[in-house]
Amino acid sequence: MFSKIRKAYQLFKSIDFEQLDKLSRKVDLPKVMDSFSKLDEKQLNGLMKMLEGGKPKRELPPINGDFYELHLRLSEEDRALQLKVRDFMEREIRPLVNHYWLRDEFPFEIIPKLAQLNICGLTYEGYGCAGRSSLMEGIIAMEIARVDASVATFFGVQSGLAMGSIYLCGSDAQKQEWLPAMQQMKLIGAFGLTEPEVGSGAAGGLTVTARKTEKGWVLNGQKKWIGNATFADVTVIWAKDVDDGEVKGFLVRKGTPGFEVEKIKGKMALRIVQNGLITLTDCTVDESDRLQHAHSFKDTAKVLQLTRAGVAWMAVGCARGAYENALDYTRKRKQFGKPIASFQLIQNHLVEMLSNLTAMQTLVYRLSELQDADMLRDEHASLAKVFCTLRTRDIVSQAREVMGGNGILLEYDVARFLADAEAIYSYEGTKEINSLIVGRSITGFSAFV
Structure with a gap:
């Protein structure tokens, strides 16, 4: 009754x-x-x-940017790790990311939580690292960037550029000293290559100098756009040896005299990332802190090749986050009495976004397969970086478009993806430089000047 x-x-x-x-x-x-x-x-x-009108309740399909279900290629263990990272990003990062992004601040409280995932230095062997596949490393970069590209960049600098420099170019003693603590994120690293007047021309134009003396190596000059630099425990500085003209790497410890960092302010993208302008003034580094297996820019390039693939994956994550947010919005937002997702023009935008996203995903999957097979070449990574960052720009732009005026509000997330995509498009090699790397490979002619 x-x-x-x-x-x-x-x-x-x-x-x-x-x-x-x-x-x-x-x-x-x-x-x-x-x-x-x-x-x-x-x-x-x-x-x-x-x-109620006799109409059954509409069951909408799940929101899923993996349209070709590439996750089915993963083992159960890898899939479980992917979902673990996704859950972490949704629970721990999404609720706070807009607050910190707007204020140009870093949420230091997330570092020990990230460390508990045990994903730092994922592909390295030993030193507490898991020795997992490059494919899994890429998927994790995508999952982090799917929620926030700034956190993905912070993590990429730590796990890829900083740890990678030590792993590829450091001595056994240097690896033992730094990598276990960095893997646990008890120590944070930064990577200093770009300079105020030297970005794309780093291969032959570094102005930061290193001079060997009886007291050690004396570094002078400036580095710019260095992620994590304002709080890093160690910064890898790449400098030109004034005696032989070759590029060498140095581990500069936090608090070293002559090493000063000024936070770069006024950024419109990746605002959570704490980029620094580093000034080196007669900064003396012991010979024991010179990367013992970094003898020329070719060794630096090995690190960049290792991480450039990760940037392509980050672009995929940024694009996926924008697409999934936009799709969710269009299914909830009503105009003229029905969801705008039911309109033809909106569906056309969404399908174009998904087409680009799916092409990007299949490309980076194959890229990581080449990396795991030890077949990765510079031009492979460069092509992925060019294509994925270009298509990400398209996707975030269309995501903003289908959301109308709300697309510029931070609370809907897409505005953040739109801005952050611009930084991903430029760092770790511009479109033009990476295009010339691919062009040299396919034509046999170098167009570099």
């Missing part, structure tokens, strides 16, 4: 007092309620469906 009365009540609860007054003039409401109480469950359910 109670359930029947409750269902009857539900039929009338949406009627306001004015409507109820009009209805009472036409029907005997007590009699109607008494009739309802005599209906059996089947009759009452039928009446409910009739009053």
